[in-house]
Amino acid sequence: MTTVELMQEKLAILQPSLLEIEDESALHAGHAGAKSGGGHYRLRIVSQAFAQQNTLARHRLVYATLGNLMQNKIHALSITAYSTEEIL
Secondary structure (H helix, E strand, C coil): CCHHHHHHHHHHHHCCCEEEEEECHHHHCCCHHHHHCCEEEEEEEECHHHCCCCHHHHHHHHHHHHCCHHHHCEEEEEEEEECHHHHC
């Protein structure tokens, strides 16, 4: 399974109405962190789980949901997280 597929699998628990993950690892080739094996990703997610949460709480929820992927498969993650109401 690719890292993007693992991320999709783990984030499914948040029941997102939109989930976009872009692998930007190739843009960071040669970067010091790229040698650690973790990739660079951009995440856009819409979920009711983010309702009534500020940006920091949303990011913490994503990090917690991704769990150990944050320690080994993901070096950098850019997150844009919205609640369902914010998209309507």
